[in-house]
Amino acid sequence: MKSVDYIIKADYLLTMEGDLSVIRDGAVAVTGSVITDAGTFKDISLKYTSEKIFDGNNKVVFPGLINTHSHAAMVYFRGIADDLPLQAWLEQHIWPNEMKWLSSEFVADAVELACLEMLHAGVTTYSDMYFYQQAAGKKLEEIGMRGVLGSGIIDFPWRDVAQTPEDYFTNCEALIKEWKGHELVTPCVAPHATFTCSPDKYIRAKELADKYDVPMHTHLAETQYEVAECQKRFGKTPVEHLDSIGFLSERVSAAHCVWLTDREIEILAEKKVGVAHCIESNLKLASGIAPLPKMLKAGVRVALGTDGAASNNDLSILGEMSTTAKVHKGVSLDPTVVNSRTALLMATRNGAEILGLGDKTGSIKPGKKADIVIANLDKPHLTPLYDIYSHITYCMRACDVETVMVNGKIVVDKGRATTLDEAKVISRAKAWRDKIQAP
Ligand SMILES: [Zn+2]
Numbered sequence: 337m338k339s340v341d342y343i344i345k346a347d348y349l350l351t352m353e354g355d356l357s358v359i360r361d362g363a364v365a366v367t368g369s370v371i372t373d374a375g376t377f378k379d380i381s382l383k384y385t386s387e388k389i390f391d392g393n394n395k396v397v398f399p400g401l402i403n404t405h406s407h408a409a410m411v412y413f414r415g416i417a418d419d420l421p422l423q424a425w426l427e428q429h430i431w432p433n434e435m436k437w438l439s440s441e442f443v444a445d446a447v448e449l450a451c452l453e454m455l456h457a458g459v460t461t462y463s464d465m466y467f468y469q470q471a472a473g474k475k476l477e478e479i480g481m482r483g484v485l486g487s488g489i490i491d492f493p494w495r496d497v498a499q500t501p502e503d504y505f506t507n508c509e510a511l512i513k514e515w516k517g518h519e520l521v522t523p524c525v526a527p528h529a530t531f532t533c534s535p536d537k538y539i540r541a542k543e544l545a546d547k548y549d550v551p552m553h554t555h556l557a558e559t560q561y562e563v564a565e566c567q568k569r570f571g572k573t574p575v576e577h578l579d580s581i582g583f584l585s586e587r588v589s590a591a592h593c594v595w596l597t598d599r600e601i602e603i604l605a606e607k608k609v610g611v612a613h614c615i616e617s618n619l620k621l622a623s624g625i626a627p628l629p630k631m632l633k634a635g636v637r638v639a640l641g642t643d644g645a646a647s648n649n650d651l652s653i654l655g656e657m658s659t660t661a662k663v664h665k666g667v668s669l670d671p672t673v674v675n676s677r678t679a680l681l682m683a684t685r686n687g688a689e690i691l692g693l694g695d696k697t698g699s700i701k702p703g704k705k706a707d708i709v710i711a712n713l714d715k716p717h718l719t720p721l722y723d724i725y726s727h728i729t730y731c732m733r734a735c736d737v738e739t740v741m742v743n744g745k746i747v748v749d750k751g752r753a754t755t756l757d758e759a760k761v762i763s764r765a766k767a768w769r770d771k772i773q774a775p
Pocket of ligand 1: 405406407555591643644
């Protein structure tokens with residue numbers, strides 16, 4: 337018998353590997369940061385012992401959820417302006433507030449709130465695009481959460497972040513040098529979008545990412561405005577434009593991809609670009625509805641993202657799964673287009689794969705890092721239970737997530753964060769709100 341650090345029992349265990357079958361009376365063995373084994377409790381208990389055994393009664397265990405597109409620090413602008421046309425929302429509310437408030441201190445404080453919210457909702461990894469990512473990296477290290485931190489690149493100078501556009505590349509390279517190879521933090525190169533980055537920025541971003549072998553993150557084909565601008569400036573639609581300059585590859589995760597031609601869907605599949613589908617943000621900003629069923633059919637690698645909390649307005653991937661599965665049925669008049677298994681697969685393994693973390697996280701597999709969620713099924717809205725995938729996709733809420741492990745460490749224990757002072761995080765957020773709202 338081998339001794340392991342944890343044995344996590346589960347009435348229902350979803351590994352998100354193989355044929356996605358459900359293991360009843362399952363268990364996961366964890367040693368250090370790594371998953372040692374997973375299977376039925378009967379098999380696991382014959383091979384391993386542990387002083388820490390999690391009771392699996394009325395529990396489902398599944399891999400940590402992956403949020404593939406966010407601007408975490410924007411949680412401090414949650415609900416600051418809603419129900420407005422995109423340009424007015426951006427130009428009159430979001431950009432002026434970002435211009436006024438953003439700093440390392442703002443990002444460090446706001447990221448704590450974002451991580452607290454995500455961990456409570458079972459999200460163990462998020463991919464971000466923002467500024468001051470050094471501050472975010474330090475927070476992730478303290479909190480013990482996994483993140484892909486994209487350092488933003490745009491064409492124009494911005495606050496103290498960049499006196500000249502060149503500074504974005506200097507910042508990004510410094511971020512890469514500091515965090516490359518870190519256990520939890522993956523640095524990333526993040527040219528913002530086709531309407532804010534000239535082709536040379538995209539080309540240089542790619543060179544930088546290739547040089548250090550790190551991922552890239554961009555916004556792509558989010559709005560009709562973006563498509564029209566791209567056609568005006570470059571005579572091409574956004575995906576064709578980025579393809580023509582050689583930017584697209586497996587290294588890229590592209591957020592939104594709402595307005596695509598059939599040819600562009602083929603390009604995304606051919607170039608193995610990862611798409612971060614952000615249905616709730618797209619709905620709320622009235623950007624449109626991405627052709628997800630077509631993308632899935634064409635073999636495009638698609639995962640789920642929340643976008644920033646100013647346009648969603650929460651960071652729950654459980655919410656994205658439900659909305660994604662329902663909206664595409666309604667739009668296509670076909671209830672089979674996104675089923676509950678596909679929804680959870682997009683939220684877990686696909687997410688890890690498009691971020692280049694497929695060998696580390698996204699499923700419960702021996703050798704992968706122990707990023708694991710335990711949720712309580714003993715709730716009225718989860719009763720009775722016929723199909724566990726259906727419940728996770730259509731009924732489960734963040735408050736059902738009870739215990740969360742990241743990299744083998746318990747970061748949420750029976751509903752309480754272990755590495756964050758929850759009351760302090762919330763009171764600090766309120767203090768920022770008072771400052772931001774002050775006349
Ligand atoms: Zn975004």
